[in-house]
Amino acid sequence: MKLVTIEHEGREQVAFWTERGVIPMTWLNDQAGTDWNTELFALLQHNQFTELRDWYDNQGQEKLSSLPYLPANEATYRALYRRPRKIIGVGLNYREKAIELAGRAAEEEPVIFIKPDSTLIGPGESIRLPGEAGQVTAEAELALVIGQTCKNIQEEQAMSVVAGFTTSLDMTAKDIHARNPRFMQRAKSFDTFLSLGPSISTPDEYSNLEALEIKTVHNGLVAHSNTVSSMIFSPAYLIAFLSDVMTLHAGDIILTGTPGSVPIQPGDTTGCEIAGLMQLNNVVEG
Structure with a gap:
């Protein structure tokens, strides 16, 4: 699984990086009815990262293939997150x-x-x-x-x-x-x-x-x-x-x-x- 942090809709948020392009987590939540955290640091802090990876390996790749995407060369990329503890x-x-x-x-x-x-x-x-x-x-x-x-x-x-x-x-x-x-x-x-x-x-x-x-x-x-x-x-x-x-x-x-x-x-x-x-x-x- 590959993720990126992008600036989208006025804030920095996590997105999937796929062969087709970049799919913001907010789009997945809106269209699939999921409730994943939309910032990478929050995913890690709330123990959702492992769950997300399991979801991706079992059914997520297929689900993502049906969603719209941003062309990778049109996204604005940011640091993964800004405030790690260490x-x-x-x-x-x-x-x-x-x-x-x-x-x-x-x-x-x-x-x-x-x-x-x-x-x-x-x-x-x-x-x-x-x-x-x-x-x-x-x-x-x-x-x-x-x-x-x-x-x-x-x-x-x-x-x-x-x-x-x-x-x-x-x-x-x-x-x-x-x-x-x-x-x-x-x-x-x-x-x-x-x-x-x-x-x-x-x-x-x-x-x-x-x-x-x-x-x-x-x-x-x-x-x-x-x-x-x-x-x-x-x-x-x-x-x-x-x-x-x-x-x-x-x-x-x-x-x-x-x-x-x-x-x-x-x-x-x-x-x-x-x-x-x-x-x-x-x-x-x-």
């Missing part, structure tokens, strides 16, 4: 990137940080470069959307709590971080320093997650790419590790690390490209 970042999670930046092999444990929701923007919105920040980089990442509350979950069961995957861009004030590694949280926390994609694809959409490729795009060109198999800590391991530290709730976002960053400046366009998801693009402003 946005958790993971640094240095690709072997090549870790060696390049740190000059050594992987750490024994993941490097983690928290992004405030005031950093969050969506597709088409502008990344604003703070005047005092110096050089800023953008990093494409596969993001995990948690679908149910979990604590101390085992790695073998960890993927069962994932609602789906989305694209993301994590920005870093590189000069601030370079002055002192302890400044990483500040370097990650400026407004507009996280972009979240418009689409979510459920895990069953991927037959081989290990082969999934994440690409950092800069001014229309792929600057870096790598696959999930090259992560030091797998998505399942990250969920298990983080759930030992903190309770994970439905709607929490985990950024799994980047295959490579690009320096950005005003006038640039930067993005994240992952198969099975809508490409995420943002412009850069000074």
Whole structure:
């Protein structure tokens, strides 16, 4: 199942992303007499996401095929949602990137940080470069959307709590971080320093997650790419590790690390490209 958040009828709401086009949830509710929440975060928070996926797998695809749709290229796309409870970042999670930046092999444990929701923007919105920040980089990442509350979950069961995957861009004030590694949280926390994609694809959409490729795009060109198999800590391991530290709730976002960053400046366009998801693009402003 693939869903998107669009701006429609004056507000941001969830819609199905199908081969024919985009079908707002409000249209399904109106025409099929259903009562699904019309915002993705509410679906997750009220335990409706799993029910919706079961409905989609059993009868939903057929039902949707009879509904009207918006052409995909005519919809206005927004971030999946605006106020997750937690946005958790993971640094240095690709072997090549870790060696390049740190000059050594992987750490024994993941490097983690928290992004405030005031950093969050969506597709088409502008990344604003703070005047005092110096050089800023953008990093494409596969993001995990948690679908149910979990604590101390085992790695073998960890993927069962994932609602789906989305694209993301994590920005870093590189000069601030370079002055002192302890400044990483500040370097990650400026407004507009996280972009979240418009689409979510459920895990069953991927037959081989290990082969999934994440690409950092800069001014229309792929600057870096790598696959999930090259992560030091797998998505399942990250969920298990983080759930030992903190309770994970439905709607929490985990950024799994980047295959490579690009320096950005005003006038640039930067993005994240992952198969099975809508490409995420943002412009850069000074």
